[in-house]
Amino acid sequence: MLDFLDIMIGPLALADWLSWFFIISGSFFTVVGVIGIIRLPDVFSRMHGAGLVDTLGIMLILTGLMFQADEWIVVIKLFLILLFILFTSPSTTFALARAAIHGGVTPGPAVDEILDTPNNTPKKETDPSKT
Amino acid sequence: MLLFSVACVVIILSMTLSLFRAFIGPTVFDRILAVNVTGTLTVALIAVYGFLDGRPEFLDIALLYALINFVGTIAVSKYVKYRDLGHPIEGPDGGDV
Numbered sequence: 001m002l003d004f005l006d007i008m009i010g011p012l013a014l015a016d017w018l019s020w021f022f023i024i025s026g027s028f029f030t031v032v033g034v035i036g037i038i039r040l041p042d043v044f045s046r047m048h049g050a051g052l053v054d055t056l057g058i059m060l061i062l063t064g065l066m067f068q069a070d071e072w073i074v075v076i077k078l079f080l081i082l083l084f085i086l087f088t089s090p091s092t093t094f095a096l097a098r099a100a101i102h103g104g105v106t107p108g109p110a111v112d113e114i115l116d117t118p119n120n121t122p123k124k125e126t127d128p129s130k131t
Numbered sequence: 132m133l134l135f136s137v138a139c140v141v142i143i144l145s146m147t148l149s150l151f152r153a154f155i156g157p158t159v160f161d162r163i164l165a166v167n168v169t170g171t172l173t174v175a176l177i178a179v180y181g182f183l184d185g186r187p188e189f190l191d192i193a194l195l196y197a198l199i200n201f202v203g204t205i206a207v208s209k210y211v212k213y214r215d216l217g218h219p220i221e222g223p224d225g226g227d228v
Contacts, residue, residue, distance in 0.1 A: 019134055027141040030172070034145040037152050037168060043160045046152075050168045053145070058175050061138060065182055068134075077190040081174065081197055088201040092167055095205050099212040100160040 005067065015067040022064030030057030043100050044107050047093050054089035058082075135183035142176045163207055170200035 005015040012020075029052055036049025062082050069075050146169050153165035174197045181189025210216055 016134075023134060023138050027138060030141060030145050030175075034148045034168070037165060038148055043158060043164065046161065046164055050164055053168050054171050057145075058171055061142075061175050062178060064138075065178060068182055069187065071187075074187045074190060077187075077194060078178070081178065081190065081194050084194070084197050084201075085171065085174070088197070089171075092201060092204045092208075095208045096160060096163060096167070099163075099208040100158075102212045103158075103160065105158055105160060 001070070019064045019067045022060050026057050026060030026064060029053070029060065033057055042107060043105055044097065047097065051089060051093060054085060058085055132183065135179050138179045139176065139183060142172050142179065146172045146176070159211055163204065163211070167200065167204045170196070174200065
């Protein structure tokens, strides 16, 4: 592989430092995206978390694995997986969003449910007085 | 190696949380979304496990799994939308997906 990746910086080689950086960053974004899938209110906002997992999380992890490869064919395979996820993730989200809209899920009511929580009730009482 | 072990643990934890959303999801689209994310995380898990085991040939399986995951998600979305995997018989077409 490339020669400059074998330079020792402290306890680890440069390739290992880069792998640690990319894989820890990817793991962070993966966990954040999955927490978004758990916590966000409706389907369309949960797709945001899914997109975070697909793009930043998986892509950073695969990029970190590239620095640990021994042969060029491994790097090419990882790049193919990465390119495929780059193209299929938006297509999947698009098809799923169209199916959800067609299936009767509207983005609106979840926002109203958030505004109906007891913390916001004084705000709702002021609204009829204005109109 | 410690690096790949950490990545494996994080990915398995994320898959567990994602399957939890697939279990409790109120609509069928939440479940499709969560299963899609779980499949994408499986691709990364197979790749990381190949490096952990010292056999990067697992990447072929990961590439195949990414393909199957995409086709499966599109097929389930279309089935839920049209109740049929074929061409819509009547009404406006609206595209394939």
